[in-house]
Amino acid sequence: MDKPVIVALDFADDFECINFLNQFPKSEKLFLKIGLEMFCQFGYPFVHNLRERGYNIFLDLKLHDIPNTVKRTCEMIAKWDVQMLTVHASGGAEMIAAAKSGLAGSKTKLLAVTQLTSLGQNELENELQIPLKSADYVAHLAKLAFDNGADGVISSALEVPMIKDATSSDFLCITPGIRPKSAQVGDQKRVATPAQARTLGSDGIVVGRPITQAQDGHQAYMNICKEWNK
Numbered sequence: 001m002d003k004p005v006i007v008a009l010d011f012a013d014d015f016e017c018i019n020f021l022n023q024f025p026k027s028e029k030l031f032l033k034i035g036l037e038m039f040c041q042f043g044y045p046f047v048h049n050l051r052e053r054g055y056n057i058f059l060d061l062k063l064h065d066i067p068n069t070v071k072r073t074c075e076m077i078a079k080w081d082v083q084m085l086t087v088h089a090s091g092g093a094e095m096i097a098a099a100k101s102g103l104a105g106s107k108t109k110l111l112a113v114t115q116l117t118s119l120g121q122n123e124l125e126n127e128l129q130i131p132l133k134s135a136d137y138v139a140h141l142a143k144l145a146f147d148n149g150a151d152g153v154i155s156s157a158l159e160v161p162m163i164k165d166a167t168s169s170d171f172l173c174i175t176p177g178i179r180p181k182s183a184q185v186g187d188q189k190r191v192a193t194p195a196q197a198r199t200l201g202s203d204g205i206v207v208g209r210p211i212t213q214a215q216d217g218h219q220a221y222m223n224i225c226k227e228w229n230k
């Protein structure tokens, strides 16, 4: 798989989303992330529709439940022919392994979310009461995901070198929290530019608002791809 720029489709309605996609030439082979906002409203038919149109799909459901429930859910998703699926690494070793076994026989890559990019050191210590440096917590969760069969993790680009050291160079690091220099950071805490993410060894970047809320979404996407592929 080439290193993709994955567009996060965080739209309130499907009409707005399809209008957004129609800005792109048909030849543009987009990699799209369907997250909770759209999946909760439009479910599997929406995923199926976008697969039929030839898009690669990252289904970002961030599953986090008991192993049996996660396994059964993954068995269902395994039939959907999506390229990537997320679970929370903090669901534990057994849950990650259960997710992987649920996906058996499919080509869907299992990605474990480490520490959300919207959480910094302060939130980790004071809200979640995790007495670790953020980087150590991310490395710990990445190792847990690696040891239990995940294909990769979701983390900030800033942590990629450390994750690859703690796991393996081909363990996928897909990184949201991407902000071109001119973009607003918003609710993200651990951010990097597309160029920084590339230099740090990220295997793919996830970008939402800097593209979906731009005046010209296609141009914003092209600019980010240019910086990413430099």
Ligand SMILES: O=C(O)c1cc(=O)[nH]c(=O)n1[C@@H]1O[C@H](COP(=O)(O)O)[C@@H](O)[C@H]1O
Residues within 6 Å of the ligand: 008, 010, 035, 060, 062, 086, 113, 115, 116, 117, 118, 154, 155, 176, 177, 178, 188, 206, 207, 208, 209, 210
């Ligand atoms: O799993 C994710 O994709 C994810 C994990 C994470 O730690 N941080 C994070 O921002 N994301 C997702 O990546 C996207 C980032 O969107 P923007 O902040 O608008 O670029 C959103 O759809 C988030 O749900």
